[in-house]
Amino acid sequence: MIELLTYLNQIQSLSDKSEQALVSICNEIIVKKGKDLHPIGNTCRNIYFIKKGFLRIYYFKDYTDVTESFEFENAIVARADSLFNSNPSKKGIQAIEDSELVAINSAQLFKLYDEFPDIERLFRKIFENAYVETVNRIESLQFHTAEERYANLLDQSKNIIQRVPLKYIASYLGITQVSLSRIRAKR
Amino acid sequence: MIELLTYLNQIQSLSDKSEQALVSICNEIIVKKGKDLHPIGNTCRNIYFIKKGFLRIYYFKDYTDVTESFEFENAIVARADSLFNSNPSKKGIQAIEDSELVAINSAQLFKLYDEFPDIERLFRKIFENAYVETVNRIESLQFHTAEERYANLLDQSKNIIQRVPLKYIASYLGITQVSLSRIRAKR
DNA sequence: GTAATTATTTAACATATGTAAAATATTTTC
């Protein structure tokens, strides 16, 4: 849990009591490569911290597997719409590599908000940051060509190409695998 | 201010003290059609509530005017990245029609968070909702054709076509004006 | 109300991306 608390305290410093309360609603989870941390159709009942490994959020559009996002080590991941609105999620979270996570039970977490304002503040900031990131992602999808988006992805995280099958990258960039192959062939 | 308080209490009920504190940091603003509520380059120091009118968030990409989003009556609008990180914003907020707004001073608002947890909770929920919406928008940009995105926009808000110049709609959909004209000609 | 400005559509052509199918390459399973 140390990795988690270190990560969280960087965003918002927590009192000892708050830390204890948080830890008490956490569980460590291991997910094997290719397995679902959160299957499509389930309502999201946890917020996850990725200690180790690499995952993706995905769904099916007309029977085609689509990667919405990649989720790296040392970060929080959750199915936002399902989490906040208690809907069954159309999207799943799948491990691309064997991964170690901490699951924070969301129902219990939301209860802690009443007693520990620093915990509520912490997660307010976490999702504010996530919000800003998605707005930037919109900009990228709206006004960069597929080629630019591919180049940006390489810049952001150079080892992503080694770690992720290209078919996942193609749908993440909003293009087909064939199109991605062409872009790669050009370079 | 009544419209604002009605709107906010639907999201999170506020105590009388909290309402008073909130109102004390608000100012009513009128922006004429075509004018900037928030000019490009300024750091965002307010969260706005749109009482009446219609605005857009825009920026320039390679000297081309790009509409990132449309903002309707009875909703909150803010430049998220600039607001949370105190960066000068690359994006501006412009009135498409004469608009009446309430400006909530963000520095003062963030101070109120310490004293009034219900206010912090309110804005936590507001930005959580905004986050979920942007995730949905990503899905739309990633896997719908321009034609589908145009159809969806018509469904969502049928009067948008009457109220917004098409050049703004084109860039919002991530396509050129010419391409939008072609899509419209097909129907 | 007319002239000037701005917005929208259309045309012609270039480029990017999609689709389907086949050819290779790589990884996994036993």
Added chain:
DNA sequence: GAAAATATTTTACATATGTTAAATAATTAC
């Protein structure tokens, strides 16, 4: 390590979208 399964690239062709320029329509300013 060979067979099977999966991933990636390539080819050929279809379609969508971009670019530039011109034509038309609508709006704004005086």
